[in-house]
Amino acid sequence: MTTAAVQTKDGVSFGPFHLVANERLLTKAGAPVELGARALDLLVVLISAPNEVVSKKDLLSRVWPDVVVEEGSLRFHIASLRKALGDGQDGARYITTLPGRGYCFVASVSRTGGGSDDAPVAAHFPHANLPTRLGRMVGRDDDVLKLSARLNASRFVTVVGAGGVGKTTVAIAVGHHLVDAFSGAVLFVDLGMLGDPGLVTTAMASMLGLSVQSNDATPNLIAYLRDKRILLILDTCEHVVDVVASLAASIIDAAPQVHILATSREALRVESEQIYRLDALAYPPDEPGLTAAMVQAFPATQLFVERAVASGARLDISDAEALLVASICRKLDGVALAIELAARRVESHGLQQTAALLDQRLTLLWLGSRTAPPRQKTLQATLDWSFGLLTELERVVLRRLAVFVGHFTLDAVLEVVTSATLDRATVLGAMDSLVAKSIVATRPIGAMVRYRLLDTTRAYVLDIRIDEAEAADVAVRHAAYYRRWLEQTGIEWPNLATGEERTPHFAAINNVRAALDWCFGTNGNTDIGIGLAVAAAPVFLAMSLLPECHRWSERAIFALDDAALGGLDEMHLQAALGVSLMFTRGGRGAARIALERSFAIAGERGDALDQVHLLGPLNMFHLRTGNFTAALQFARSCSAIAATLEDPVAIALAHAILGISLHLRGDLAEARTELEAALDRGPRSQRTTTIYLGFEGKILARAILARNLWLQGHPDQAMACARQAVEEAAAMDHSLTLAIALVWAISVFLWTGDVRSAEAYIDRLIARAETHSMAPYLLVGRGFRSEVAIRRGDAAAGVEGLRSSLQKLHAAPYELLSTELNLSLAGGLAAIGQVDEAIALIDESLGQVETNGNRLYLPELLRKKASLLLQLPESNRNEARACLMQALELSRSQGARAWELRSAIDMAALMTGTGEIDSARALLQPVFAQFVEGVGTADLKAAEQLLATPR
Template sequence: MRPVAQARDVVSFGSFSLVVSERLLTRDGEPVELGARTLDTLIALLSRPNEVVSKKDLLAWVWPDVTVEEGSLRFHIAGLRKALGDGTDGARYIATVAGRGYCFVAPISRSGPDNQNTAAAPSFPYSNLPSRLMRMVGRDNDLLRLSTQLSASRFVTIVGAGGVGKTTVAVAVGHHLIEAFAGAVLFVDLGMLGDPELAATAVASMLGLSVQSNDAAPALIAYLRDKRLLLMLDTCEHLIEAVAALASQIFTAAPQVHILATSREALQVEGEHVYRLDSLACPPDDPTLTAAVAQTFPAPQLFMERAAASGARLDYSDAEAAIVVSICRKLDGVALAIELAARRVDAYGLQQTAALLDQRLTLLWLGPRTAPPRQRTLHAMLDWSYGLLSEPERVVLRRLAVFVGHFTLDAALAVVSSATIDQPLVFGAIDSLVAKSMVATRPLGAMMRYLLLDTTRAYALEISLDEAEFADLAVRHATYYRRWLEQSGIEWPTLSTGAQRAPHFAGLNNVRSALEWCFGANGNAEVGVGLAVAAAPVFLAMSLLPECHRWSERALGALDAAARGGLDEMRLQADLGVSLMFMRGGRDAAHLALNRSFAIAEQRGDGLDQLRLLGPLNMFHLRIGEFKTALYYARRCSDIAATVEDPAAKTLAHSILGISLHLNGDLSGARAELEAAVLRGPDVQRTTTIYLGFEGRILAGAILARTLWLQGHPVQAAERARLTVKYAAEMDHSLTLCIALIWAITVFLWIGDIEAAEEHIDWLVSRSESHSMAPYVAAGRAFKADLAIRRGDAKGGVEGLEGALEKLHAMPYELLTTSLNASLAQGLGAAGRFAEGLALIDETIALVDTNGDVKYTPELLRVKGALLLSMPEPKTGEAETCFMQSLDLSRRQGARGWELRTAIDLAALLAAQRRRERARAILSPVFAQFVEGSDTSDLKAAKRLLAALG
């Protein structure tokens, strides 16, 4: 581990300052007393801020000459957290990373004789910068000035004419500063977007974030709030209002995020510094100009380099220099225009290129050269360049404009080819267009991608196509991307990072564009329905729930009478129902859509169709707390799965039946089904994500962990819970991870591992907040309130739990209601509100009898008995009855976890009544059933009580 500071360097965080050389920690200038080992622990963590420091490294740092147990480290970490007030009033300094170590997560700054104040904040090791040019002509000063200004002011917009080189310079700045941002540079090309409402979605998707609402901005800002990175927003002008608002919010809310934007006009928001990127400098109009002087100006330099790179051979005499300078001035020093002109020299020669350029520009410039906006200069250049193309090249260029962003050669051949222009001709035309710089190339992933620059695409779209020709083109475009979705759909759930998503993201923009046309005024709704059927499950798998909902709804509205009751309606209703379920909860609209879809599936009689609907229907009823109904759908799913030869369907059936049996108290049946899904299931790649919106096998693993604990295997339960969370984290699918975390937390709470529970609760809240998953935020808050009750803060815990339950009921999300009600009843009892606690327990028992979730009934009876005993006038007879009922039911369920808890409470009651033999007779055989987990809280309590009983 490296030293945290030298000389009298000061490390500051929050209201604290640490002078390492003096081993002095102060808070608001006042010394903070810390033991030597505790201070060494702090210094070690500060040596690697925002990194996980392993327990092994910490032990080696703090105890370099002796061997100690991890318990000593935990003791000093706890003391350090207490001294810093970690967790008080929202302060966060030290995070525990389960199974790995500890991390200092608060922003810090260092100051000293050799340091300027520099802030460090949590970041992410990710960069998707395009490759920079081998040599950038004439922009060295711009590069340095922009880098300095961006570092100082945090928010800079490069403003200039189209084609002037804004993106080129921005990319160069990103590469120049990439080390300063520890590799955290995110490049977002907004040129491929047409809908301003998707600006925040585009950034979030590139970060691999789940989008769960129509407005992705709050989730994006929550995610960026504590990140240090350089965010590059390229080509903003067509989305100016939306990008301006988004950039302003990020700048204000995320103090470690630096923003570099490119646009033809300023965003005009607070905090923005505008950097105007002028055209490349040209020599003055001087008849005596020499080639040597001309070469000192960047515009002629760029022209000559690009002409030579294209194969042109120029002597570059004074006469040729004058022609080159004339061309550069006519093009106003616009880099893109110069490059395109230079590439024509090999074909036409220098003088003819200049002559053609003069003719075309003369036709377009009706006034002085300085009068028209710079965009007209670029338009003139593009118009001239278009005029140099052959007729097949012109047709191909116009048709390529249908693509948004990158496209593959396969896509181009499929979409552009027609009866009048075959694939070989298209292939040759694209090759020529690439050579003439009308089509750009860029490797993306393992495949070369093609791209019309935004200015070129805009120009091509202005050239009107015959209405019938355009309709045929748009239909081929939509049809191609429907086929692409159907072929690549299985891959979508496996994509987690922006780098993996980038190739698919460009395709998804083309899908959106095609859907907009299909359902537009002059579109083809029939083609649009087919495309929406293919697109909706992909939007669902990528957690883009609003878009899944939007296009499913639009397509359903466009179905004609003949299509009602068919396969397309069945699939669209299913995707609509699932997206509504996760977005809005909603008992009515989501239920209606899912039921309609299932009715069609039953009518069609296809087993696989019914299976795909039974999973979402099961999950819907689980989420609203109707556990018996959910079990009905799970059993139907299992019955049908047995009749089909589809391993993925069988795994789905095992998963949802195991979950439903668990919640309904059949633990042995649940374990068999869950193990079939998790341990013996086929190696299928996340198929349930397409149908459920999350990976069902991960949920099955988490519920298996709970089942193991209930059956009396606490060590196996903890191992399975941690393993399931690990698998979910590796998927990096936020909805799946949050589901895994929720159920793993319940296992850690049952075992009594409060530290592990707290770590995972913090993880759950952080991930769900940054991805706008409101039910899981509320669940995390509820778990925090439960911890407060366990730690003795009954008043605060009860208030927090009541508020969280109110939010969960409103959504509705009732999966945790029974267990949280039990915790709330215990908190009410601890606060002296016994009548309210007993009323809540009785109400919950009645609810369980009606809806299911009967696995909790033994625990509810135990909690009721404990409340009866803790009253000012204990009702021991009623309490003993509750305990005996709990014991009987837990034995019938095979729930040894509940049985042990109840046996402890009943034995303690009997011991207090001097019925020691009876107490020992009840507790001892229950305790003897456990062969693992002797260090868990319940088993330690049982062991202490048995010892006291003699």
């Protein structure tokens, strides 16, 4: 019978089975297996693509090419195939069902015959013993090609890498890649099985069938190899490195056709040796927005998924699950052995629990394949093997290095690891050796080489007990070093514009966190911890790590003794605590108390610059809590003090906060002067406001200037300015600054009627606020989203969303945008017929504006009230007209042409409805004529349409 299934000429083996497809023969331990024709066809198709999902549609079309068959028949024959194979019995796994996707052949497959990947046994070299290569090797194709080329060119290459990284797997794959070039003459020597270095030469000679009749088999071995073309793969050389190095050098010199591929955790260091460092598998970065497709493009995650499926797990990777897989692979540093061991746990524990177990503690004792060498059955065994190869001095240095988290510099090593009993020269020598033995990994970051212990290695080393006094001494030096580092580099943080510039700083901040944990832990040193927290606070603010700034500032304040209270350390800590609380939890009393305490200390112990730094946050606090009058007073005080200083950052800050305060009071001309002064290109300073205000003040100034421009009648300039503010904030990659820019930019696009741009910015705001725990900005973003819903016709959902957001913002409290959101809510209420409630809300807002001082919104509130009055069943046109006239007068006094145009449009429409067409035109035309840009914006289009009304 002819079938559409793939027909292979070679035999295929899996478990105890052997399949010869072209003979349609399946045997088990040599005995034929009875199997139906369709079931056999299915097996051929599935086994032709091991570890790959074959869809049901594909199976049906290939096994039943000319017949319409229902899925029930497919399930029946798959069940028959599973039964014949004993799938699921005694732990055997061959075929896995992936619901909704298809079937996958998950057993390890090896091919035999003329076209196989296994090494052909040459007639003149009967000793060929190259192990079967993996059915599918993940992420190493480039390594195999590069190694093959280098081996052909230089004859002697050593693959160097950490334990479990996959050196043996790659070496075997290279052997298969070159097997034809050597006519099958490939000898694989597993030196990991030898405990005595003296047996290396003897073992190799015996594998070649040579008679060994003396203690030194080297001459016989060399004589045999002298005229042979052979590829020798010397696997796992590190524990017998001296003997192997001498032997390999002798063979390369004496046997010109012999090529040697060695694997070792350290180089052999002999002449003519080429080093090929095998890195771990690439894994996804820890970044937001990763999707399943993006995650599965990395070889580490591909390996994890394949091995999990092969072990019987059912994985249908969603975006959420992909993030878990990425996290696991990062935790395991892309080490192939560690990934395979973890993947085997998914079938029994599930993906979530496997990730949780790794987060709690790297499980070094998880079992791997039964056929693996003893040193690779568990991570513990692999690391025991590596640790056993170290000298006592190297072990001491390694144990001290475990204090570091992530990457660290050589300068840090010399400061932290060196002690009275371990001088710098000794430490340098030990570091060189640990790097050479692949125990310590290296990576160039910026202009310097960074070092690190893989997480698996660090977990292993931390389990080795050392003297408590020694451990404490190392921890003290570690914390003290990173305190000095913060004090020296903290000023640089806000000016690091690119990822390349930030990478070394982000690597070091992990050590700051670890040092803080120790300092404030059970046996820590709180004195060092306080200083470290003071140095870390501005860096946490500059990085938008607000919850961490809050946590460590608060811990340090509680640890202050009586002598330290009221000092500069407390001043800095209280300021950092107040700012971080303000931006993460809104304007609660704790934030105000911290900021006021810090300002009081600045008045007693600080200088003028300290006071400016604190007046900025105090101004922001009162703006956010809705006390705009008090905020303006703080802004004016800040401006007065900054004027006495020659500090460009302080001066820019003073202009920015005074500008926003004047803007919200409705003094638009004066506000614009201050905002433009804040953006003026003065002398460049290394500092920015992020180190004490928590965000970049110039970005805020530009975002507020965008609103100011719209209100003054320049809509095109306003939108360009708003976009520029967002772009500059995004370029900083500072989350709080970006959130602030987005908030104010959104209002500009909502005012101009560009709902599509507003929606895009709203989505960005919500995503960033959720990721960085900025609750007030999240609520504002949801409020804006509800306003868009109202504009798009879903008023009921919009009203519900706005009510919820406003309720939570009031509770925070965060009142900076309450009036603006109330205007949106009033419009939504009117749209669902609750006009009376809408009017009551506007009246309440009018009262609050008069009390709080944000008079900017008065004209728009009055205009909105007039619009609502006209919607009542018994509308009061006279009251509505009075509201509109008052709105016109107020907008003109503010210089708010945008508010004036809206009020004029509504008044002209009212007058037109009562037959006063000429008067309406006379009112609207001069207001409309003031605008020389923005013809496509919503309000100008409405005015133009009204002016076109026939007389």
